[in-house]
Amino acid sequence: MEKKEKRQKQKETFKKVLRYIKKYWFYLILSILLAVITVVLTLYIPILIGDAVDEIVGAGHVDFAAIFVILKRMAVVILATAAAQWVMNLCNNKMTYGVVQDIRNEAFQKIESLPISYLDAHSHGDMVSRIIADVDQFADGLLMGFTQFFTGVMTIVGTLLFMLSVNAGITLVVVGITPLSFVVAGFIAKRTFSMFQLQSETRGEQTSLVDEMVGNQKIVQAFGHEKEALERFDEINGRLEKASLRAIFYSSTTNPSTRFINSLVYAGVGVTGALFAIQGRLSVGQLTCFLNYANQYTKPFNEISGVVTELQNALACAARIFELIEEEPEKPDAKDAVVLNEVDGSVAMQHVYFSYLPNQKLIEDFNLNVLPGQRVAIVGPTGCGKTTMINLLMRFYDTDSGEIDVSGHPITEITRDSLRASYGMVLQETWLKHATIRENIAMGKPEATKEEIIEAAKASHAHGFIKRLPEGYDTVLGEDGGSLSQGQKQLLCIARVMLCLPPMLILDEATSSIDTRTELKIQNAFAKMMEGRTSFIVAHRLSTIQEADVILVMKDGKIIEKGNHEELLAAGGFYATLYQSQFAV
Known part of the structure; x- marks a missing residue:
């Protein structure tokens, strides 16, 4: 039941994030289009490399004119890819920091509209932590999501299509090993959200203590409370260390795990491709192209798994921010409320x-x-x-x-x-x-x-x-x-x-x-x-x-x-x- 509640909370938080992103739909669509262009151009380069390799038949049999034409084409493609990536990153930054600005504005406006009873009952340091630290963590995760998620997914899809156009048999080998990456990434992602959430809450508690002690340092020193304050800080810091270690340990296993799967994919393509080349069913240039695709195909899995882990942290932080934003504001003035201009003082x-x-x-x-x-x-x-x-x-x-x-x-x-x-x-x-x-x-x-x-x-x-x-x-x-x-x-x-x-x-x-x-x-x-x-x-x-x-x-x-x-x-x-x-x- 607890796991279902966590999943439900994640879904609700994600929907709320999408509502903020909706305002920047133009940049989102432009970013996706540029991601498509970047992926297509990036995947076109291995084909050009393969064509260039096939022009090298053997010693003294190199078609330099054809290779020079291919190299010029590669230069144009690389420049176009760089330009598309630069504009795409501008769009992603605009979206991310626009969303962050909107959330911070709304959070601060909510604090201004909250009843005094709420402010009296809640730690000011924790509220500061939510608006500053949690929003920063959320921004990092969101930016990584925009920057790497779209291009990662499109690279996977595009690479498969390009590989199918070259050789369907080797493509099936790649597709057969791929699900292991999803299983590994999914297993780790499910366990990281609650850990990052605990880390975020403990960090807020620590910020609250620091705010309280620094703001009242004279009183702390006057009453010789330094030792107790340090002990309290050490206790919270110890809990933060444990929560952070668990969250970071689980999230850091994602990359090596998926890299291992990627190596299996690369080895499978190399062995199968070599057999096909020996049988004459594949040229050396096409094998080179395939090995490049194997690298490009597996690389996004590392990035996406990293993005998923970072998004767990971002969603955990966003959930804390939305808790503050969704607090009941002070009861508004009545619609027919009187503006007190003439005050007799009674x-x-x-x-x-x-x-x-x-x-x-x-x-x-x-x-x-x-x-x-x-x-x-x-x-x-x-x-x-x-x-x-x-x-x-x-x-x-x-x-x-x-x-x-x-x-x-x-x-x-x-x-x-x-x-x-x-x-x-x-x-x-x-x-x-x-x-x-x-x-x-x-x-x-x-x-x-x-x-x-x-x-x-x-x-x-x-x-x-x-x-x-x-x-x-x-x-x-x-x-x-x-x-x-x-x-x-x-x-x-x-x-x-x-x-x-x-x-x-x-x-x-x-x-x-x-x-x-x-x-x-x-x-x-x-x-x-x-x-x-x-x-x-x-x-x-x-x-x-x-x-x-x-x-x-x-x-x-x-x-x-x-x-x-x-x-x-x-x-x-x-x-x-x-x-x-x-x-x-």
């Missing part, structure tokens, strides 16, 4: 239930009404649902039940783009792309002028350190901010929001990496920015939220206290305990 959450895992409850019967322009602070212990609430407001996740309204519209009836454009987010986790500081600040407003960008940087107190950089605002940042400190990166993220000035703000530990003196200045800037704007402030440091209009105290996914700073202190509840624990002398 937010209502009614009987909201949500959990990341079905058996682990998080938010239950959550209710909240936020008036336009209110500053709402959210506090509570780690894991109480503060960031989850932000994820629901931004619709990174959809509620299990209940409704969230923004400006009087259920967010499921608003386009995601317009909903998210209505919020300005500054998160505890900073992200900067590989680009100039100017481009990073202007990410949410690409059309911003230089003066607007500088004003936003000044408001976020980032202007000072930016001017000290070698190229100022044109300084190109490395991956994730390069050598900038965490605090500097956070200031740039704050500047990004201050440039857009959306109608609603979400500040999730927005000043957690900034020194106290700068934080006071940022708080003043935030206070100006929040005037007239609905704001959600998630904070652990209660000193940053004392001016909030409403403070929500959350615990276990529920609001347990609600009020302003003075009211909650006077109540002497959970908030008061938190506050006293932070400011106790």
